[in-house]
Amino acid sequence: MDTGTRPRLPFLDGARRGTARAVATAALVAMTCGASTLVAPSQAARAAPPAGAALNTASGAALDTAAAGALGAAAFAAPGDAAGTAHPRPRPRVDCRHVKCVALTFDDGPGPYTDTLLAYLAAYRARATFFVVGGNVVTYPRVLRRTVAAGHEIGNHTWSHPDLRRLSPAGVRSQLVRTDRVIQAATGVVPRLVRPPYGAFNRTVRRQTARPLVLWSVDTLDWRYRNSATVARRALRWVRPGSVILFHDIHPTTVRAIPRVLRNLAKRGYRFVTVSELFGGHPPRVVFSATPPELP
Numbered sequence: 587m588d589t590g591t592r593p594r595l596p597f598l599d600g601a602r603r604g605t606a607r608a609v610a611t612a613a614l615v616a617m618t619c620g621a622s623t624l625v626a627p628s629q630a631a632r633a634a635p636p637a638g639a640a641l642n643t644a645s646g647a648a649l650d651t652a653a654a655g656a657l658g659a660a661a662f663a664a665p666g667d668a669a670g671t672a673h674p675r676p677r678p679r680v681d682c683r684h685v686k687c688v689a690l691t692f693d694d695g696p697g698p699y700t701d702t703l704l705a706y707l708a709a710y711r712a713r714a715t716f717f718v719v720g721g722n723v724v725t726y727p728r729v730l731r732r733t734v735a736a737g738h739e740i741g742n743h744t745w746s747h748p749d750l751r752r753l754s755p756a757g758v759r760s761q762l763v764r765t766d767r768v769i770q771a772a773t774g775v776v777p778r779l780v781r782p783p784y785g786a787f788n789r790t791v792r793r794q795t796a797r798p799l800v801l802w803s804v805d806t807l808d809w810r811y812r813n814s815a816t817v818a819r820r821a822l823r824w825v826r827p828g829s830v831i832l833f834h835d836i837h838p839t840t841v842r843a844i845p846r847v848l849r850n851l852a853k854r855g856y857r858f859v860t861v862s863e864l865f866g867g868h869p870p871r872v873v874f875s876a877t878p879p880e881l882p
């Protein structure tokens with residue numbers, strides 16, 4: 587579902603009233619998290635001795651070649667028949683208190699370009715977070731299974747991408763529950779994060795789920811700029827340690843921008859983590875960023 591023609595304007599109307607408080611909460615929780623453990627239980631459970639390969643260290647040119655080579659279908663053999671058989675590749679824990687972390691997030695998929703994106707991310711051993719639309723999960727369940735198998739985090743981005751503020755409480759819950767069900771059926775995973783479409787939420791929406799509502803601190807506006815260089819440039823210009831960057835993997839121009847983003851940020855010392863990892867497994871109630879938001 588290509589939703590790119592709709593304007594994506596975060597922090598509208600009802601959301602705006604809660605923004606200042608939410609930002610303060612996010613910043614406070616980020617500081618609070620700094621004093622507590624930063625290893626998620628799930629991450630700790632799968633943590634293994636470092637695989638011996640440092641993260642993000644290979645040269646960009648080599649990795650681009652590797653990523654291109656990995657695009658063959660064979661690289662994406664499904665990890666297993668049953669949803670519960672996925673085994674993400676172990677990697678060293680990332681402590682975002684002490685290293686520069688960034689959470690790349692991809693909305694509105696899965697779609698026909700998601701597998702290509704997975705190859706790019708794998709070339710850098712980068713983890714990302716995918717906020718998927720239930721209707722697309724039904725169309726591309728195996729793509730989502732491969733996404734989970736590669737160690738990425740899945741978030742709920744509703745069934746049909748409505749502005750949740752216009753729905754009844756029951757309507758909001760239905761959007762989330764239906765999507766949870768198809769994600770679980772495809773992968774065995776129930777998402778722990780929710781991203782409201784357009785970043786639009788209000789108190790009513792917020793009350794329909796106890797899960798963190800994840801927004802972003804850097805908007806690439808990739809639905810508007812269907813140009814890979816522009817998308818990459820916007821991400822690289824506004825990124826800060828702790829940023830949550832918004833992309834949409836339904837646009838091929840966005841996916842083609844990702845090798846440049848990965849190469850540049852890896853050189854600058856960034857680690858690519860999931861949203862949950864960014865907060866040590868405990869994201870705040872509303873997430874913009876682990877640092878005060880950057881609003882381009």
Ligand SMILES: [Zn+2]
Pocket residue numbers: 589693694743747783784
């Ligand atoms: Zn969306």
